[in-house]
Amino acid sequence: MTGLKFSTHLVSAPLHTPFVTALRTATHADSLLVSITDGEYTGWGEAPQVWKVTGESLAGAQACVEGPIATALTGLGADDLTEALRRVQGAAQANFGAKAAVDVALHDLAAHRAQKTLQGFLGSTVTTVKTDVTLSAGDSAALVQAATDRLADGFDVLKVKVGTGDAAADFDRVRRIREAVGPGPRIRLDANQGWHRRDAVTVIRALEDAGCAIELVEQPVAAADLDGMAWITDRVSTPILADESVYGVRDLVNVIRRGAADLVNVKLAKCGGLATARTLLELAREHGLGSVVGSMMESHVGVGAAAALVAAYPTTAVNDLDAAWWLEQPPVSGGIRYEGSTIHLPSTPGLGVTGLIA
Template identity: 40%
Template sequence: MNIEKIETYRIAIPLHTPFKTALRTVTVAESIVVKVTCDDAIIGWGEAPPTHVITGYSLASIEFAINGIMKPLIVGESLLNRERVFEKIHQSAVGNSSAKAALDMALYDCIAQHANMSLANFLGGYNDTIETDYTVSVNSPEEMATDAEKYIDNGFTALKVKVGKDLIETDVKRIEAIRKQIGPDALIRLDANQGWKAKEAVRAIRKMEDLGLNIELIEQPVKAHDIEGLQYVTDHTDTPIMADESVFSPNDAKRVLESGAADMINIKLMKAGGIHQALKIAKLADVYGVECMVGSMIETKIGITAAAHFAASQPNVTRYDFDAPLMLSGDVIAGGGVTYRGKSIEIGSKPGLGIDTIDRQFAVK
């Protein structure tokens, strides 16, 4: 089971509605798609979107890292020695987590197909079906409340609400308007995308607690490097705090967990460098009794299928943020992958990622 060929190409799919956070606005989902072919004719798929403001990588840098650095190191290697292959990828370059992730998920797809198991089962097999939240982009309080009501009416029971773009008093008004519009039962998760400072975050969260807005968790309230600030927010509020951009690697997770800087961790394959490293983060968090969310960037169903298989395999992954494919105007997977039924995502039992064919109409020529 040797790696015979690695190919990449670019894709672009418009979003049906702009995706707005404190860090960026996205109207088109761009990605590098990776195709790995083994000498036994097994084909594996992966992808990596450029997310400059979070990971720092562009389409060009991802392409070069895969084709110019990693491919020469692993073509011809046997996936039966997968630890050696993943070690080569991990040590091939500093950073480059998105490129590593795209290659990693394609290789895991091949390995699980060889084992004749779905990737979720190969990794542990904990859940067959999971439920995603849906993201409310940052806009005016009135527009966000209207969007939130629409998503609840569409059957979603958990909303991930973007804040942190402007005045913190406006963020409180946004959440007040949303809670009033959707009622008391739906879950509200806030994501500040590093948009607050520690003391103002505490002030805002306490205000929302006093107003009884019933926030399930707050994700990454402060800058990624500000672990002390993250710990300050965690220590001075009752609402659970989740680290996202503060945790790329297992070493980052170790620092956050040892210091008690956050109550939960959001694992993303594009930050971690793929499933191999993401498993280490999840297992380390489990040792500390910490639950995780698995989320994504603005990815197509290729990347989300890989992330969903990983997430479904781990018992301490209890929350899922996989709405990105629902925001796109098309599906790059022409057959197979995970299946969406409203908020529910069925993992499926086909070997590997279960991807049958890829629609090349989205390829950028």
């Protein structure tokens, strides 16, 4: 792009608490940060490394950004946002994290040039959004303690990781959490593809019969098993949320056509950035599906962009944007800040990010 300079930065930010799911255990948030400058302003974006979900590596994301994406944008000026975003999506197959990083950086740069916050650039005056908080997978005692701790931290929507291979134990853990926290806090479950369809129905129905008031169940079975997810959706009252099953528009169309889920979880690193994410949220709304905006294990850059999206395109349920809360220290200065379950969006232009922390 004429007059614009790309830079990539590999970061590994330690978490204050290990993050455990049915798919992995994380102690650091590993990401590729991308900055794009026009000489006066700088836009930031992020591609997280999540081997077990997207299959993308930081090395691959960096090569994609510095290779085909940068080549595709050659010759465009700083004001050619629409064309730049189109070219980013067409520069390579898949590589959604790399595309998301550049897409967000271009949006951030455009917001800076317009002297608007990113949510303002997207058409919103909202300054705060709400998030849930995840309880890492563990035994009953550890989960009950984590739930109590998170309530004390100011969160009131608890996301419990299940699907670790023992359906009966999953039921017992969730039941014990509900008994410990009482009826007030909302509890949602995320199996991360870890259940078989019959186990999913058995556990969800048992929780319904026990009065555990589960708000929703996320991705109970393998991403490709839309028939299985539709089978579950038809047999339980608790809403089913599609996550790993939906990357782009074609995936969401398939979910809608097959009645496979009640809601969709839109993530920038899955779909390739803000441009596609907006389309997914609008498509879900038009077809009566609920929606949540989520995050991978990202920093204040990626989560800040997702929060700005939520501010401009409200979802039907509390969003899943606690990822940056887990960091001991952000890798960048500026940006969003957490106050319990409330994410405060910056009042300064773009994402409010002013640079890397050395």
